[in-house]
Amino acid sequence: MNPGFDADVVVVGGGISGLACAMGIERQGGRVVVLEAEARTGGCIGTSHEQGYLLEAGPNSALDTTPLMASLFDALDISIERVSANPEAGNRYVVRNGALHALPLSLRALVGTPLFSSRAKLRLLIEPFIAKGAPNEEESVADFVRRRLGDEFLAYAINPFVGGVYAGDPRALSIGAAFPRLRELEQAHGSLIRGQLFGARARRRNPEKSKQSAPMFSFRGGMQILTDALARRLERVETDTRVTHIAAGNGGFELQAAGADSHRSFRARAVVLAVPAWIAAGLMESVAADAAKALAAIPYPPVTVVHSAYERSAVAHPLDGFGMLVPERENRRILGALFSSTLFPGRAPAGSVLLTTFIGGARQPGLASLDEAEIACISHAENASLLAANAPPAFVRVRRWMRAIPQYNLGHAARIGTLEQAEHAVPGLFFCANYRGGVAIGDCIKSADRTAGAVLTFLRRTLGSARELI
Secondary structure: OOOOOOEEEEEEOOEHHHHHHHHHHHOOOOOEEEEOOOOOOEOOOOEEEEOOEEEEOOOOOEEOOOHHHHHHHHHHOOHHHEEEOOHHHOEEEEEEOOEEEEOOOOHHHHHHOOOOOHHHHHHHHHHHHOOOOOOOOOOEHHHHHHHHHOHHHHHHHHHHHHHHHOOOOOOOEEHHHHOHHHHHHHHHHOOHHHHHHHOHHHHHHOOOOOOOOOOEEEEOOOOHHHHHHHHHHOOOEEOOOEEEEEEEEOOEEEEEEEOOOOEEEEEEEEEEEOOOHHHHHHHHOOOOHHHHHHHHOOOOOOEEEEEEEEEHHHEOOOOOEEEEEOOHHHOOOOOEEEOHHHHOOOOOOOOEEEEEEEEEOOOOHHHHHOOHHHHHHHHHHHHHHHHOEOOOOOEEEEEEEOOOOOOOEOOHHHHHHHHHHHHHHOOOEEEOOOOOOOOOHHHHHHHHHHHHHHHHHHHHHHHOOOOOOO
C-alpha cells in the first residue's frame, strides 16, 4: 500500500448506490473503504418482520431493467432468493370519482375503459400530428403531456404515476430529466405513438428493458437481502461513521469523520459521494462551491409510509393488482397504496392482507408530519372508502422519510451539469446517488456501474497501467 493512503477510494454513503459502486471497484482490484453514518447499511432500503408480516420501509420491489442486475445477484449468490411478482398483481388501479379502475395496458382495454372519457380517447388520435417541441427548450412534465396527450391523460394517468414514482408534482418536474425516454421518443420520431410503433424492433434488440415491460421482482426475505449481501461482500464497511469534512489536495483527499466515540481521518486518491444531495452539498462547500449550490437546490419532499395489516375478510376489494394510485384531482389524502400481500409471497400470514400506503409528497407535504395517530386514521379512512375496509387494521406501523425522493425539477439537467464540471475540475471526485440517472433501484445499479468504471479509469491513469491498484 502506498504510504499516506488508507485506500484507493473512499465511498461516502452505504446505500444501494454506494455499496454497488464499491463492489464494482473492488472486483477490478481497487481498495475501497465505505463510510456510512447510520448504524446499518442500506439507506432507504430496509426490511423488518413483525407478527408474520414483512414490512418494507422503502422500496418494495425492483424492475429488471438491466442485465447488470442478474450479474450482480449471481456474484452475491442471492439469485436463488429472488422472487417474481405474482401474475395476479398485473392490474394497476387508478382512482376516478372515488372508484378504482384498472389502467388500460392494451388498445382494446383503452377503448373500453371508463377511466378516460370518449373525448380524451379521441384526443389521442391527433397526437401523431402535433409538432415536436424545440430541442433545446426545457419543458415540465405537465406541459409536455398536456401538449401531446391532453389534460385528461395528464390528470388521470401521468399525475398519479408521477405521484407514485417521485411523490412529485408534474408541473415542477422536468420531462427531459425525469422521463428522458419520452422526450427522446418525441425528438426522434415526432410523436410518442409513432415512437412506440417504430421503435419496437430496436427495443427487442436492446438488452435493457423499459420500465413498462421489465418484470418486477423482490427477494424472499425482502429488499434488504440485496444491500446486506453487498455489505457482507465488501472488504471494509464502517458504520456509525459520519463524514464531516472533505479536503482535496496533495494528490488525493482527506476526510474527517465522527464515530461513536472518536474523530478519525481517512486519505484516499478518489472519493465517491453516494449520499443524498443535501448531505453532499455540505461536504462540497470547501471543495467545489458551485456543485454545493447545485446539490442544495435539489428538493426532497417528505413521505410517510403506513403499513396496515387487515384480516382478509375485512377488506371487500379483491386486491387483485399491484396497488392503487390517486390522482391529485380526486382531492384525497394519500398518494396511493400497494397491495403488498398480493405482490409477493410471504408478506402476510394466511387469512390476512398487508397494505402499504403513502402520504405526503410534493402534493401534500404537511400531511407527512402529522402525528402517528392522525396518519393511521387517514390511512384507514382512505382504505375504508376506496377498498371497502370495513374493520380497523390489526396493527399499523408508520415510517417517516422527512426527505424522501429527489425531485428532477426544472433546471435539474443544469444542476447535474454543474456536478459534471466539478468532477472534471477536481480529479478523483465522483458523484453517485439517486439524484443522478434515475431513482429506481435498477437506475442506481446502472449509475453505480458507470461510476465504478470512471473511478477505475481515473486510478489506472493516475497510477499507470503497469502498476497494480493498492
